[in-house]
Amino acid sequence: MSDENREAPALLGPAQVRELAERLGVSPTKKLGQNFVIDPNTVRKIVRLAGVQRGERVVEIGPGLGSLTLGLTETGAGVTAVEIDHRLAAELPATVAAMQPEVFADAERPRLSVVRSDALDVTAEDFAADAAPTKLVANLPYNVSVPILMHLLELLPDLRGGLVMVQAEVGYRIAAQPGSKEYGSPSAKAAWYGPWRIAGTVSRKIFWPVPGVDSVLVGYERRDEPRGTEAERRLTFELVNAAFAQRRKMLRQALQPVLGGFDRTVSVITAAGSNPAARAEELAIDEFLAIARAAASAKESGE
Structure with a gap:
């Protein structure tokens, strides 16, 4: 049979999702931010927009009952799925094996592995060295999307890009540019790793249960070269946190907890080429990095 005539692997539809949930005794909980995707067309849209390729290794957070997992594996990609719910983590391989047995054709190197963990606690050791x-x-x-995103971006330097579905309000904040009303700490920190964009919207109706908020797809491509060293990243993020914690204040006030007294703070900000009277939302991530470098230089010279 030719590739053109071969029937596409089945994905989970609404009835199958509910049947699986009932059999496992799973009721989606707001505490875990569980809203299961029940529309195969949306799954394939996400996978297409993410540009997933055969042979690529993808990390998926919160696979749930496997709707998106099956969309990823049907491309020929490998998936490392991180799931906090022990019932869902245990059942996922069986679901994929039943619907796409070829995923486990190579018993020694299956294209699906499941990490039973809170995504905020996952470590680099949870990912096989040959399957990063x-x-x-x-x-x-949705309740912890930004902390999870920041944790993974820091933890997995081999990530070259991605696409995540998040609450619309959060997605617009992540992709926001300096000067916009949505721009904040998540925007600046995400920009450290590369450019972000709103890649699309999704209907509330593709979820079970239907959430009370709208959702968007946010995509990014990682920079070819790191923006700075790890020490510079930590100090830059510390400055970002301080600046946006008091976003109505000028930098010369907001950054004092990190940079020191008034005079030293003004001196460092000025040396970095920024205006001490500016506010957090006016600065791009490179400007925060310049302040971090100026602060490190002043410290080395004993100023």
Whole structure:
């Protein structure tokens, strides 16, 4: 049979999702941010927009009953799925094996592995050295989507890009540019790793249960070269946190907890080429990095 005539692997539809949930005794909980995707067309749209390729290794957070997982594996990609719910983590391989047995054709190197963990606690050791993911594709739990995203971006330097589904309000904040009303700490920190964009919207009706908020798809491509060293990243993020914690204040006030007294703070900000009277939302991530470098230089010279 030719590839053109071969029937596409089945994905989970609404009835199958509910049947699986009932059999496992799973009731989607707001505490875990669980909203299961029940529309195969939306799953394939996400996978297509993410640009997932055969042979690529993808990390998925919160696979749930496997709707998106099956969409990823049907491309020929490998998936490392991180799931906090022990019932869902245990059942996922069986679901994929039943619907796409070829995923486990190589018993020694199956294309699906499941990590039973809170995504915020996952470590680099949870990912096999020969299967480090290069792409993040996930329907992130809405209540902790930003912390999870920042944790993974820091933890997995081999991630070259990705696409995540998040609450619309959060997605617009992540992709926001300096000067916009949505721009904040998540925007600046995400920009450290590369450019972000709103890749699309999704209907509330593709979820079970239907959430009370709208959702968007947010994509990114990682920079070819790191923006700075790890020490510079930590100090830059500390400055970002301080600046946006008091976003109505000028930098010369907001950054004092990190940089020191008034005079030293003004001196460092000025040396970095920024205006001490500016506010957090006016600065791009490179400007925060310049302040971090100026602060490190002043410290080395004993100023």
